[in-house]
Amino acid sequence: MDDRVRQELDSTVRLPEPFAGWFASRGWQPRPHQLAMHAQVSAGKSALLIAPTGGGKTLAGFLPSLVELSQGAAGKGLHTLYVSPLRALAVDIARNLEAPVAEMGLPIRIESRTGDTPAHKRQRQKTNPPDILITTPEQVSLLMAQEGAKHYFANLKTIILDELHALAPTKRGCLLALAIARLEKLAPGLKRVGLSATVARPDSLRAWLMPQREADVEDMASFVEARGGADPDIAILSPAEERMPWSGHSAVYALPALYEAIKAAHMALIFTNTRSQAERLFHELWTINEDALPIALHHGSLDVSQRRKVEAAMAAGSLRAVVCTSTLDLGIDWGDVDLVINVGAPKGSSRILQRIGRANHRYDEPSRALLVPANRFEVLECEAARAAAQDGAQDAEGPVELKRDVLAQHILGCAVAGPFHPDELHAEITAAWPYRNLTREDFDQAVDFVSTGGYALKAYERYAKLKSMPDGRLRLAHPRLAQAWRMNAGTIVEAEMIKVRLASQRKSSAGRPLQNWGGKVLGEVEEWFIEQLSAGDTFLFAGQVLRLEAVEELNAYVSRSSATEPMIPSYQGGKFPLSTYLASRVRQMLAEPASWGSLPAQVRDWLNVQRWKSALPRPDEMLVETFPRASKHYLVCYPFDGRLAHQTLGMLLTRRLERAGMKPLGFVCNDYALSVWCVRDLSLAIETGHLSLAQLFDEDMLGDDLDAWLAESMLMKRTFRTCAIIAGLIERRWPGQEKSGRQMTVSADLIYDVLRSHQRDHWLLKAAWDDAASGLIDARRLAQMLARIRGHIIHKPLDAVSPLAVPVMLEIGREPVYGEANDALLAEAARDLESELIGEAMRLV
């Protein structure tokens, strides 16, 4: 029989007293999935619950433990461990759980433990553990390594993992999976309860939860799926009167309609993709807020106290709208939200479903959502997302596997816990789903790395961190290594904001330290953006073309460039690249004019003219257009594979075009397309056979070219630094510590250079390469794309820019503007360029 358990099967299950009475006294019925979870876990099984927000998911997770504890299991040591990725919520969750426990008069002690928990409380929790401990993944690693862990976890029966869909695709999830593998050893038969939002492949999470003992068979947890409630009611805003923008992400055109929607709602959550979009939208809304509606702002850069104030005001129902970023994607619910507005591209169907789920927690009424596309491509993306949401289709972002830096950290943690035998530890670790395919050879290399650095030159045998014992076990060489490990535990290496500073002409007085130098701060940009640049690259920021000179500590020193167009596009769409799944739906929609019925007329016209002037590719094809414009020659291609992959593709294509003698000058990209411009005539070169598109887009670009680009790129050094910190090769930076950020950054770079020139195949370089390939350079997705389009490239030599190319062409000369004063100038310049391009593209004769 199928081990999937649908709640319908379990409608006969009843809760014991005092639970049944407690539900009844509030006039509530336990939800079917709550009963189903109770039935599964009480029967000794592990289970994954997938439920939309507002489905009483957290209570469903705790219910089996509460029942057990109410029936005599309480007071016998730690019984249930609850793990959430959100540290700030631990206290709230403990409080929410204490209320029913107190009302039922249950003798159950619930406590929370995070990095902020004072030492005396931790000590007390150690000697006198609560029945239920609410904590974070990092704390689980620390707890499993502490002295007396065997005793501490001896009575542990259940571990509850909340927001599992958000944890499993991260390094934090890998570390937690390893810690759970250790807990299994201390508390055999540990039941695992996973709580998750809807995901594309629940089976991967079901397997993730369970110990994996055999190579070919995946053990899976039972599966309980809550009925999805009512289908969401999703509208796409398309003001008929206004002209739909060709590019940009501000959605200013839609403001009046947006404001009306807020007025009509009780309380609206307005999601944007970036902080700067949120700031901008919040500002614009207040300029038209004639009714002085209480509209607030919530994002990650705001001070915590400010965020708490907004949350409290939401809970109190004193707000009408909150403009926010992904900071409100997860977590507990504040207030009675009845409308979710998503401004800009949805980017992924899982994300949009999660966001829509924030509206209306009366489970059986439909969530109401309004999607607001900011430009024409986003209209297609919104349509694709609406269709996906109605199908309940999710992106396939699965759990990550085999993160080597995390493995190294865990192995040392195991040594901190006590001596281990490599054979046993390998068996224990391969029971964790993300490491089920870890070969013995790879594991031994990890142990070698942990112990002596894993260098071909055996320099550290004498200083090995792990010492062999006569029985074959390995023990920690010195207790102070345990302290260092505790200080470095965890996988979160904060993404830094980098100040963009104009390198100053001003002479500073002698003796001032270097880090105080530099001129005016132009703004702040995410470190990862700067990571993509090499010194000498030009980019647009705050309305001017800047040239990167150097990155020192948390400052990017730039100079004004005389170039009128930047070489490197900057990122304005937001942090999330278009998901593979949504991209394929957009490609599908483009290829099928029959599906355009729901599109606004001006978007249909745009696509029709494109079909007439150039072509619309089939879903498996990639269209390449070449055309001259203003004494340059452009190549525009449409892979629809997200900005990160496109940026990498742009870097690589530029190198190849350079070698082919085409003299490339620069490129820009967005989530949909990439545009490269050259001095030489591309159409001519392709038609005369001097340039082969098949060769240009050949998969072999991922070999030497990528390697060569990476070697010069700061990206690899930064990725290496993160791996080196997690793996414990270099020490984590702590505020106020003597080791300043700059010293550490410099040394990580020097280490990378030396290691790369002397041991290119080092284990940690491999780890960093794997990370970069799936991370910032998105080489994996690029590889899939290149394979997909092989033999399916259609080339259209054109006389002028095509309608489909306009949005990406408009990226040339656009930027997220951090300084208000530059907005007007930029908007003006952009307008001029825009009308010229559109006239050219849409001219029918």
Place this chain on the structure above:
Amino acid sequence: MMQLCGIELHPCLSGAAWLPAYGALLVADLHLEKGSARAHRGVQLPPYDTRAGLAALDAAITRWKPDRVILLGDSFHDGGGPERMDASDRAMLDAIGARTELTWISGNHDPDLPHDLPGLHARELALGPLTLRHEPTVKAAAEIAGHLHPAAAIVRRGRKVRAKCFVLSPNRLILPAFGAYTGGLDVRHEAFRPLLPGDAFRVVMVGRSSLHVLPGRAVL
């Protein structure tokens, strides 16, 4: 080519200085075995900095064919460095010692180097009018020293560039640090102030492919 108290000297791209009148090649602050220095504390940096430093030194010797190489102190990152050296690195050092005469001037990091290292040992060394020592001294008549790891930053046409550098004043040359894991200290740091009163000095900035002589006043 430059002069210090009438003695001809050539700063090199490698960070060494060549004094043809004495057939002497000078290097400062190799910090050999810096990578392994904290290994006993559990910090195990890639142990390849020693061979990287020695290879650079070997290349400089091939280029200038000196009679003697004078190492201006902090040649090892710490006293235990020579003992930690890998046998292959030690063989490389011995081969260098066989090609040319080495003189190890002691530095604050390596005050008492073992005498089985190839070459001579000294606290200071006189070359004609010049005194060679590790730490620059304020009252020196004419000296060549290391210790401070000088680096400088300049701005030209709005561009900021920072690099290791030689510092040359009327009576003093300070060499940049030669080692693979060594950072730089800015010449505007107060540690330089008593040595470089006013702007009466020049820096020779070590670029990727060439050296750049700049007056002190051009330095940020």
